[in-house]
Structure formats: structure tokens, C-alpha cells
Amino acid sequence: MxxxxxxxxxxxxxxGARPVLLRTATxxxxxxxxxxxxxxxxxxxxxxxxxxxxxxxxxxISVPTRCLDSVHSYMEGDRYASDSDVVAxxxxxxxxxxxxxxxxxxxxxxxxxxIDETLLCNDPYYAANLSRLQNFNETSFDEWVDEAxxxxxxxxxxxxxxxxxxxxxxxxLTGRSEFQRNATEVNLKFAGYHSWEKLILRQTSDIGKPxxxxxxxxxxxxxxxxxxxxxxxxxxxxDLLGSPMAxxxxxxxxxxxxxx
Amino acid sequence: MxxxxxxxxxxxxxxGARPVLLRTATxxxxxxxxxxxxxxxxxxxxxxxxxxxxxxxxxxISVPTRCLDSVHSYMEGDRYASDSDVVAxxxxxxxxxxxxxxxxxxxxxxxxxxIDETLLCNDPYYAANLSRLQNFNETSFDEWVDEAxxxxxxxxxxxxxxxxxxxxxxxxLTGRSEFQRNATEVNLKFAGYHSWEKLILRQTSDIGKPxxxxxxxxxxxxxxxxxxxxxxxxxxxxDLLGSPMAxxxxxxxxxxxxxx
Numbered sequence: 001m002x003x004x005x006x007x008x009x010x011x012x013x014x015x016g017a018r019p020v021l022l023r024t025a026t027x028x029x030x031x032x033x034x035x036x037x038x039x040x041x042x043x044x045x046x047x048x049x050x051x052x053x054x055x056x057x058x059x060x061i062s063v064p065t066r067c068l069d070s071v072h073s074y075m076e077g078d079r080y081a082s083d084s085d086v087v088a089x090x091x092x093x094x095x096x097x098x099x100x101x102x103x104x105x106x107x108x109x110x111x112x113x114x115i116d117e118t119l120l121c122n123d124p125y126y127a128a129n130l131s132r133l134q135n136f137n138e139t140s141f142d143e144w145v146d147e148a149x150x151x152x153x154x155x156x157x158x159x160x161x162x163x164x165x166x167x168x169x170x171x172x173l174t175g176r177s178e179f180q181r182n183a184t185e186v187n188l189k190f191a192g193y194h195s196w197e198k199l200i201l202r203q204t205s206d207i208g209k210p211x212x213x214x215x216x217x218x219x220x221x222x223x224x225x226x227x228x229x230x231x232x233x234x235x236x237x238x239d240l241l242g243s244p245m246a247x248x249x250x251x252x253x254x255x256x257x258x259x260x
Numbered sequence: 261m262x263x264x265x266x267x268x269x270x271x272x273x274x275x276g277a278r279p280v281l282l283r284t285a286t287x288x289x290x291x292x293x294x295x296x297x298x299x300x301x302x303x304x305x306x307x308x309x310x311x312x313x314x315x316x317x318x319x320x321i322s323v324p325t326r327c328l329d330s331v332h333s334y335m336e337g338d339r340y341a342s343d344s345d346v347v348a349x350x351x352x353x354x355x356x357x358x359x360x361x362x363x364x365x366x367x368x369x370x371x372x373x374x375i376d377e378t379l380l381c382n383d384p385y386y387a388a389n390l391s392r393l394q395n396f397n398e399t400s401f402d403e404w405v406d407e408a409x410x411x412x413x414x415x416x417x418x419x420x421x422x423x424x425x426x427x428x429x430x431x432x433l434t435g436r437s438e439f440q441r442n443a444t445e446v447n448l449k450f451a452g453y454h455s456w457e458k459l460i461l462r463q464t465s466d467i468g469k470p471x472x473x474x475x476x477x478x479x480x481x482x483x484x485x486x487x488x489x490x491x492x493x494x495x496x497x498x499d500l501l502g503s504p505m506a507x508x509x510x511x512x513x514x515x516x517x518x519x520x
Contacts, residue, residue, distance in 0.1 A: 043338055043339070043342045044342065044346070046339065046342070046343075047339070047342040047343045047345065047346040048346060050310070050313060050343050050346070050513070051343075051346045051347065051350055053310060053313065053314050054313050054314060054511045055511070056346070056347050056350045056351075056510050056511060057350055058350065058353075058354060058508065078303055079303070079306065079307070082303045082304065082306070082307040083306075083307045083310050083311075085307065086304070086307040086308060086310070086311045086316070087311065087316050090311055090316045090317055090318065091316075093318075094318060248318065250316050251314045251315070251316060253310070
């Protein structure tokens, strides 16, 4: 169950509701652009995607209508692959160095990965019907999860293999629910991920928790178990922020949806 | 004095030294790209610039040689202006809402701005000689500061005026040094910034402090004086991170240099 949003928690029910469609701040703001040269959709949407990646956009509900084509082009073209490649390269450059300097004590060096849009790529699901970017359908998405056919994000697969070779303990921490464990494991293996220390999914007691809270609690538990979380890879800031944080956090691109 | 790097503080002297040129992790990483289609410089450099904006790149010393043209094109073309516009629009959308909900108690609503590449734009200095992007010359940069002719980043000027209209207390917090106060004030007024609550520059006792420490200490002092820092705008993550943080922080683009 992929919980979308809402920082405006009032709009979220306890069980991972389908979000209410609202005008986003960015929609409001873009409508207000008046000075200077009129921005083309492509130019505006490139800037909007950057604002999503830096977190400047804050909570947002759905891809602005004028940006649907840009997001689709981004995901299908060279940029998504290239941007993801550079994240993986940054991650590896850090990992090798961090491991060399983190060998004091008995802490087990760990790397935490999110799954959707981090290890696995759901672009085929969204690309098949762009309206899914604006009207999230939990039933339909859960059916896609059950198919267990999401491909790997290839740069993340390469990173995962390099981290395994370096001796990292790989911990998968996903917003998916426990009932999706089997489909998730099947999909991970289908995509080329063959081993991990733990696969942590939302339990019944986690329902309704914002992702930052749920994931921070689980990172705290990892530390209590003796893991030293050197790196954390996720496509949402809510995968990465909160206490405790990894020594370094790596934000993978995702202009398709926002999870609070 | 614009202090460049280094998170590797060992390489920085106490007085804001000119950084040692090193191969950056990104240079190493880009050299290691071997799988898949060879990335063109333009594609790689777009991804590198994104990695800088998200913080994925970590500490870096200078623009990779293969990206000098891309950075120059970015700064001189439509994207820098557009990206900055969207940051300002995100900021305003938040500011109006935050002010409406933050009126409890007697805290004075404040917005903190960095100066270089936030309120003022030093692109004319760097564009005049691209080698300045790779070989920072403090003497030459200080002469540019003394000229006091840096233009406003126009989107930030618009944001500044809107925040003043909304009743925010504007606090300027810069890595420039106290001896540059007069030139800085002259330049701010030249660029259209006419009033502020405080202009905080580095004192002698701040020399050698990483920007995160210096700026966090000053934000803590603002809170102790009764300001509630709702927003913070800066082009470096070191303007924004550290405790206390603003309610929302806004990262302006800067692919030209990194300050730890």
C-alpha cells in the first residue's frame, strides 16, 4: 500500500486513504507568475521538478496538469536514468570512504534502501496511464504490486551489488504493508536483488503513521540492534529525514508522487 | 570573505583559506561511468547540477572541468531565472499560510536570508572569467564585493518585498565579514533592498567556524531574542541545516561553488 501524502494530515484517513485532489501550492503559485517572460510549460516544469527534488515544493498532491507530459518525458528519457546514475555514483564514492573510517567498535555497517522508485521502478505502471499520476488508485496499484513485475532501477541494482561486495548489511525499509511481503520478495528477486539482512514492511500498528515517523522508528531499532546506518537511499525526503538519520542520505529522483 | 568548503575541515585554515584543488568524488565517479550509453557532457552535467542541489554530491571543491560550459549556460540562460522564480513562489505560498497560523504568542515572525547567490547575484563576477569557478581567488572576490555592483537575484527581490508587505522581520545572515559591512549595505541598496531588521556578518570570533555552526548559533540567538524563524532562504545547505532550523527552508540554486 503506497501511502500518498498528506502533510496536511487532516486529509488522510488512518488506513492510507486515497488522497483528496486539491490545488497544490505550486499550481497556485504558477498561476500567479506574471512578471518577466512567460515561462513555457517545459521550462516551468523543469523548475517544478527541481523544487520537488530539493524539497522546496513542500507537500504536494499530484503532478500539475501542465507538467504531465514533462514528467512522462523525464521518466522515459535519458534524464531519469542519468540522474539516478549520478546518485548511485555519489553513493558509492561515499560508501567506500565511510566504510574505511567506520570500522571502530563493533557496529555493523548498514545501508538502508527504500523499495518503490528506489530499488524498483514503477514507471511502467504510471506510464501506461498518465492519469494515475493525478488520481492515485490504491486497488489498481496493489494489483500492480501483486504482479511483481516492476523492473530494477538499474543504477540502484549496481549500487546494491557494490555495497554487498563491500560488506554492507543491506536493510530494506518500505512503506508497503506486511501483506505484500511475498509479492515484494518475488519482485525483488525478479529484478535481480537476491539477498538482504531484513525486509521491513508496515505492520498493523504502523497504519496511519507518517512515513517519517514509521521509518525513523525503524532506523532507531536498527541502531539499537547494533547497526551503524552509514547510508540511506530513498526517493522521498520522508525516507531520509527524522531522527536518527544515516551518516549520509541520498535522494533519488521522483517527480511522480509525494509521500509525507 | 566567501569561504569555500571544505567539509574536510583539515584542509581549511582558520581564516577562510583558498581551498586546495582536489579531484572531487564526482570527478572520480564520472570517470568510472562505464555501463550503458556513454553520457554526454550536457546530460552528465545536468545530473551533476541536480546532485548539487539535492545535496547528494556532498562536499565538492570546484565545478568539474567538463561542466564549466554547462554551468555557465545554466547561469546565463533561462533555467537559473526560472528555478529561482519557482523557489520564490514556493516561499511565498508558504509564507502567507505560515503567518496566518503562527500568530499565537508574542514571537516576531522572521525570515532569514543569506546574501551571496540568494539576495545578490555574483554571476557577473564568475561569468567574466570562468576560471574563477575552479580557482577561487579571495583577493579578487573581495575587490568585487567592494565594488558593490552585484545585481539582485530578481526573484528574491520580489520575495523580499512581498515578505515585507506581509509584516515579516527580515534578517540577513551572511558569511561575509564585518569589515565588508559598508560595501554590503551599499550593494544591497544598489540592488533594491532598502530595509532589514538586522544584517549579521562574521565577527572575528567566527573566523574558522563552519558555516553550519556560525549560522545555527546566530539563528539560536534570534530565537532567544523573540523571533520565530518561519522561513530561511539560502543557496547552500550550510545556510539552512543545523539546529535550530526555520519552519521551512528554501534552497536556491547554485552550481558555482560549495560552502561547508
